[in-house]
Amino acid sequence: MDATTKPLRIPPEMATYAEKHGIFDLIQTLVRNLVIDKPADPIQYLIEMLKRESTExxxxxxxxxxxxxxxxxxxxxxxxxxxxxxxxxxxxxxxxxxxxxxxxxxxxxxxxxxxxxxxxxxxxxxxxxxxxxxxxxxxxxxxxxxxxxxxxxxxxxxxxxxxxxPKSVLIERSLGKRIDPVTGDVYHVTFMCPESAEVAQRLEKPQxxxxxxxxxxxxxxxxxxxxxxxxxxxxxxxxxxxxxxxxxxxxxxxxxxxSRQRSAAPHTPRIILFGPPGSGKSLQATLIAKKYELVNICCGELLKAVAADESSMGELIKPFLESGRQVPDNVVLQILVERLSRLDCTSQGWVLHGFPRDVEQAEALQESKFSPSRVVFLEMTDGVAIERLTLGAIDPVTGERYHSLHQQLQCNPRHSEAEVQKRLQEYWSHVDALQAFYPQAVRVRADQDPHTVFECLESRLVGRLPKVLPDRA
Known part of the structure; x- marks a missing residue:
């Protein structure tokens, strides 16, 4: 295929698989070791490396x-x-x-x-x-x-x-150094005393x-x-x-x-934002998408857009949206997978919010081969969330949101205190299970200035995830 006339389409599951199993880093490690060690039999050398429990x-x-x-x-x-x-x-x-x-x-x-x-x-x-x-x-x-x-x-x-x-500290430490003759561990009479009285009694000055x-x-x-x-x-x-x-x-x-050094491997960001109502998921997703040229996908807005067209899927979900009922999970997933499979998402990456809402939806998304590379939970107390939403209002002319009263502004019915409480209860009923499902997710305080939240969130997204400690059991 001529990539100059038509972009080369790579199935998204290929990149996901490569990132999940560290294929690019593995190849880089193998080539680096080949160049350094210069084995007489390169093929056998690579086979022996791949037989190890880990090359990293x-x-x-x-x-x-x-x-x-x-x-x-x-x-x-x-x-x-x-x-x-x-x-x-x-x-x-x-x-x-x-x-x-x-x-x-x-x-x-x-x-x-x-x-x-x-x-x-x-x-x-x-x-x-x-x-x-x-x-x-x-x-x-x-x-x-x-x-x-x-x-x-x-x-x-x-x-x-x-x-x-400082030299003064180092000299004092050196003179106060003590050795456990049994284990060889180093202690200090002031800076680091052993917790065990038995160990403290047998400490000796170094010979x-x-x-x-x-x-x-x-x-x-x-x-x-x-x-x-x-x-x-x-x-x-x-x-x-x-x-x-x-x-x-x-x-x-x-x-x-x-921590891991920045990898030269190709990477397509796939980000999911979680957070209670009022935590600023939409704003943070917009900021991330704008700076890194990602596709911003709000599940609720996506469903409305599909319902607005005259396709068979739009006609199917329109009654649910008009009546305020929840669209079936399998239908939502089908719409979302179709959107994430488009060329802009597979080539640029995406930031998703509004889905999944529970572990069942998260499992279904993962089974569809669209697992995220980063997951962020925006954390906020119920009191702050209620204050943000119930005192917030929308300018009916521009659609801008504000946090003050004005004669031109109107309140969203979904932001009544009773409705917000209901949505908060629903969110908190699933958050623990979702955090367990995404153990490497990061948590960011959302009750700060939005740009401060973005800076903190961005710092967690650009670096590589830390190494997982080996099981020492």
């Missing part, structure tokens, strides 16, 4: 000055995301020829040559556990040169976290506890390399303030690691 595994570097909490956060992070925690001492525990060669240098208090050190890291990260579950490198790399060597060796992180805190002067020199050495490391990893770097409760610092790190 965590690849994280956690950097920071001494006593910034790297060990504590790295351990908790690995517990949550299922990755392998790698430290410099772990790398030297192997019994390989490379490890024995490296230990000869450490026994003489000599620095391990960079080329040998990079090979050791490569050797550890190529093992089955790291390949299948991903890794978190703690305090690796230590310099820009080491980072560049890792990149040349094909070791590229997806997320780099750099902890930072390698160093003086304040030495700590200061180590921090200076780190600071000399920190800025260069930031520039090296600027495209995937997140700086986290470590001068706060460790649970808060960890929450920021976890949120970032679960």
């Amino acid at each position: 595994v965590p690849k994280v570097m956690l950097l920071g000055p001494p006593a910034s909490g790297k060990r504590t956060i790295a351990k908790k992070l690995c517990e949550h995301i299922g990755a392998i925690h790698i430290t410099a001492s772990d790398i030297l525990k192997d019994t390989s020829v490379l490890t024995r060669a490296a230990l000869e240098f450490t026994e003489k208090n000599q620095e391990i040559p960079r080329d040998l050190w990079i090979k050791l890291i490569q050797q550890r990260l190529s093992k089955v556990d790291c390949v299948r579950r991903g890794w978190v490198l703690e305090a690796i790399p230590k310099s820009r040169e080491e980072a560049l060597c890792l990149q040349e060796a094909g070791i590229a992180p997806e997320h780099v976290v750099m902890l930072q805190a 390698d506890l160093i003086s304040e002067d030495v700590i200061f020199l180590q921090m200076q050495a780190y600071q000399r390399e920190a800025h260069a490391l930031q520039r090296t990893y600027q495209n995937c770097l997140k700086i986290v303030d470590a001068d706060q409760a460790h649970v808060d610092a960890f929450a920021q790190v976890l949120t970032y690691v679960l």
